[in-house]
Amino acid sequence: MASPTLPSVEAPSRLPVFALVLMAMTSFIVIMTETLPAGLLPQLVASFEVSEGTAGQLVSAYALGTVLAAIPAIAITQGMPRKPLLAIGLLGFIVANTLTALAPTLAVALIARFIGGAFSGLLWGMLAGYARRISDPRSAGKALAIAMTGTPVALSVGTPLGTMVGSMIGWRWTFAAISAVTLLVVVLVLVVVPNAPGSSSEKRLPLHRVAAIPGVAAILGVVFTWMLAHNFLYTYIAPYLSQTDVGMRPDTALFIFGVAALVGIWITGALIDRALRGLVLAGTSLFIVSGLVLLFAGGALITTSLALVIWGLAFGGAATQLQTAMGNASKDSMDVANAMLTTVFNLAIFGGGAVGALLVDNLGAIALPVSMVALSAVALALAASSRRHAFPS
Template identity: 60%
Template sequence: MTATHVPPTLTRADTRLPLAALIVMAATVLVVIMTETMPAGLLPQIAGGIGVSEGAAGQFVSAYALGAVLAAIPAIVVTRGVRRKPLLIISLLGFLVANTLTALAPNLAVALAVRFVAGAFSGLLWGMLAGYAMRITPPEQAGRALAIAMSGTPIALAAGTPLGTWLGSATGWRWTFAAMSALIAVVLVAAMALVPDAPGQAEHTRLPFGHVLRLPGVATILGVVFVWMLAHNLMYAYIAPFLKQTNLDVKPDVALVVFGVAALVGLWFTGATVDRFLRPLVLSSVVLFIVAGAVLLGASGSTPLGILAIVLWGIAFGGSATQLQTATGAAAGANFDAAMGLVATSFNLAISAAGAVGGALVEGVGARSLPVAMIILAAVALVAVGFGRRAAFKPVR
């Protein structure tokens, strides 16, 4: 293990993964992703239930993202020295209250305020979960631990969000958020019982955020996070118009399930190799992402080719969060939580930018242009990884 990697703060007599705790963290990630993405599939029900337009209901997603962007860095600054388990419990309680109040919201203003608060708690969780997973894990298995802890993302995309959308369509959108509250309560109890505590960052090791940003490799990794996530979210957010305009006989929900299952494959492969082959893994993933974009570009009218492209896209993207977080840990060392606050901010800025840029492309030149944007942005990420070989994406030993 290199000296820059996040050191474990719990002494372990063996090299076993704390599997139960990591599964609880994966469940936490799952509820965070579902809370963020479910409104996109329930806009008609939300709009009808509150009595607003679908465009206004779409602000459920924007308010959440805004809360995450604005709160991630301040939340990490305030909580860097706080013990990790109480912070996890408080964040889950915040999600529980926010989802419950969303289900009970009498009007749009109250709902958006509560969604903003939920987004703020998500910014806090994204800034601390990866570092927490690494702190309770033997250092030689840090990448594998991250893969398990972050597996909630593809599971949410493949199964959780579609299930929540179906439930909302069948019973009403408020019942979906109520069900989410029940799920969060289960995760909260499991976290209390199964996740060990870990200390926060020692005061004498805390660098200001500006200094963290200037650590060798951190700025390069943040740039890769932004352009790669922007490339992904352009297609993910506008998959429905793309499928329609390219005459692919695949329903959007089916396409997203295929993507999510393929992403699990990519995540599994990342977990098995990231601790030994970080840099080759990132390069291969970005190259495969570009290949997927090229296949999407040529898939017009060919459903089998379109499905192949979605599978390649999912495999390429599935381990991206683990790869980028592992690289961040190697570059930021003891200041990993602070660096993850920057990563979370870059990630959410990419989501916001994808909504605007993707909308302009779809309305302007058509959804067929989305794979071109995917390829160009991923190529920029590939160049950044290539030129960052001295400081960023170093192997974790």
């Protein structure tokens, strides 16, 4: 039974749109903080006087913080009210991005990025469950799609705009601006977003039992292979464009990708409550198509642009699809299961930055679409074979 000071939140018959939009702003902040170094890679290389692969570790450090923090943070905070927890996570981003903006050396920037990643693990682990808890269960997929809209908006508008600002007035101002936006979101969250209780102790399962829930392991396998395919190319899009002589700037490429991702999240929101399996199979298949087009584009501007559109369409709804699948499979253990999903997701980001650096520095950027095709094929095979619990028909 809920305590008198924290009543249970009954899901309203109508979606709490403003609250979900603020959650979307949260995902916008998290994703923009995560991806910004990819667009600013040339400026970071020049500022810290390091190689592209070394500067790319700013992405890996963030992902490593998420990997190490997500499961412990969610395990510790399972019983906490969701609203103050959301505010704490956002305040952590203010600290991390402000430290990054002021970092005098790469080492300090890496530490700041690690801190940001740790708070990312907390937010990603609880955000999906929070959005579903304050919404009508019949529209849970749509509620999650709204809350995750910040992801493609960050990719289509935030990161390209931050890249453009960074190229004009310096990359440090971009991170400072994110801190300012985050402060505004914290205030609005405290005023607008309804609270929700954490999970009750009777419903909490230990980590190993959550991992053993039918479908969970298969979803995690798809998450890792699909997102690793994505992050190889996304983290090192600047050297790919440079080495293939496409004649396209990184901010332009990210804008094309992000606009297509917006369409992808719209399609996902419209279909996810009745066609989740089809969306996942289509998304992983389109990744293969995009990688093949990039592989054989030969530096052509039109074909490269087409590949970016296909890639964005496929990626736009991916996080929502995977989190919805995990929520459906794990039910009352959704927060812990999503923390596991977040950990694996960010292992893929870490691998994209770390292993991608080896590919770019030693084999050249052409190795990136090859890896994208191979890994996406594995993700497609896993999803197609997991028709009972993970991605049921």
